Amino acid sequence: MAVITSGAHPAALWPGVHAFFGSNYKKWPQRWSQIFATVNSTKSYEEDIVTTGFGLAQIKSQGGSIAYDDHSQEGTKRYTHDTWGLGYIVTMEELQDNQYKQKSFRRSKMLARSMAITKEINGANILNRAFDGTNYANGWDSKELCATDHVTQGGNSSNELSAAADLSEAAIEDLCIQIKQMEDSRGLNMALMPQKLVIPSNLMFEADRILNSKLQNDTANNAKNALKGYLSGGYIVNEYLTDVDAWFILTDCDTGLQCMNRMGLAFTQDNDFDTENAKAKAVERYIFDWSDWRHIFGSPGA
Numbered sequence: 669m670a671v672i673t674s675g676a677h678p679a680a681l682w683p684g685v686h687a688f689f690g691s692n693y694k695k696w697p698q699r700w701s702q703i704f705a706t707v708n709s710t711k712s713y714e715e716d717i718v719t720t721g722f723g724l725a726q727i728k729s730q731g732g733s734i735a736y737d738d739h740s741q742e743g744t745k746r747y748t749h750d751t752w753g754l755g756y757i758v759t760m761e762e763l764q765d766n767q768y769k770q771k772s773f774r775r776s777k778m779l780a781r782s783m784a785i786t787k788e789i790n791g792a793n794i795l796n797r798a799f800d801g802t803n804y805a806n807g808w809d810s811k812e813l814c815a816t817d818h819v820t821q822g823g824n825s826s827n828e829l830s831a832a833a834d835l836s837e838a839a840i841e842d843l844c845i846q847i848k849q850m851e852d853s854r855g856l857n858m859a860l861m862p863q864k865l866v867i868p869s870n871l872m873f874e875a876d877r878i879l880n881s882k883l884q885n886d887t888a889n890n891a892k893n894a895l896k897g898y899l900s901g902g903y904i905v906n907e908y909l910t911d912v913d914a915w916f917i918l919t920d921c922d923t924g925l926q927c928m929n930r931m932g933l934a935f936t937q938d939n940d941f942d943t944e945n946a947k948a949k950a951v952e953r954y955i956f957d958w959s960d961w962r963h964i965f966g967s968p969g970a
Contacts, residue, residue: 913969924963
């Protein structure tokens with residue numbers, strides 16, 4: 669068990685230190701909440717039930733009977749919360765003898781930063797693993813998040829660019845068209861709208877040129893940039909995405925990527941009776957996952 673003693677920071681025992689650095693760096697503004705819907709939970713697990721709708725209406729002949737249809741359950745998605753925590757222990761002697769405890773070791777802030785970045789990485793990993801069908805086929809249809817063969821009652825369907833491509837104007841247009849043509853499990857058009865582009869930091873300048881240029885990007889043609897203003901949410905740079913050429917488009921589909929929060933971030937402190945060590949910890953319970961994969965479309969890059 670790690671215990672912070674006086675020997676961990678011997679310089680803090682003497683006057684004359686100008687500054688401590690290396691532990692209180694900034695963190696990026698919250699990214700996961702721009703991608704995942706937040707759902708509060710009061711149970712040990714939550715379930716989303718995937719159901720089909722009705723099919724198309726049919727002609728009724730004169731004197732004939734109306735056609736009747738049914739709908740059924742396609743699958744179930746269960747969200748089981750994980751518990752994440754981190755803490756530290758400080759000896760009584762270290763606390764008493766530290767000459768700079770008011771301005772140097774803001775350990776609660778350091779702990780909060782670690783918990784926040786952990787949550788960002790956990791959320792980003794859903795996208796980092798989106799195309800890995802070998803190790804992360806976690807969907808209710810036993811498929812990875814982005815796949816060309818999601819199983820539905822009406823047959824296989826895709827939320828992955830049919831021909832993998834790097835981020836470009838043409839590739840974004842192709843994926844937007846694919847989104848607009850998406851059908852539900854009964855073959856009815858869903859009227860999905862592309863909303864936000866999600867990219868790693870490696871693609872942020874390219875994304876800005878593609879989406880915000882007045883004229884068509886990377887061409888001598890005096891042509892209008894058809895993508896300018898088309899995605900209502902613009903683009904989101906997520907610095908925690910690890911695949912440098914994978915990119916995604918979020919849609920307005922309901923019940924898609926979700927963060928189920930069971931217990932918000934909680935800090936507690938206590939002292940050990942025998943050792944007089946001071947103990948502090950942070951705990952949080954949540955799970956990132958997805959129900960309807962139509963909430964996100966993507967390409968792993970060429």
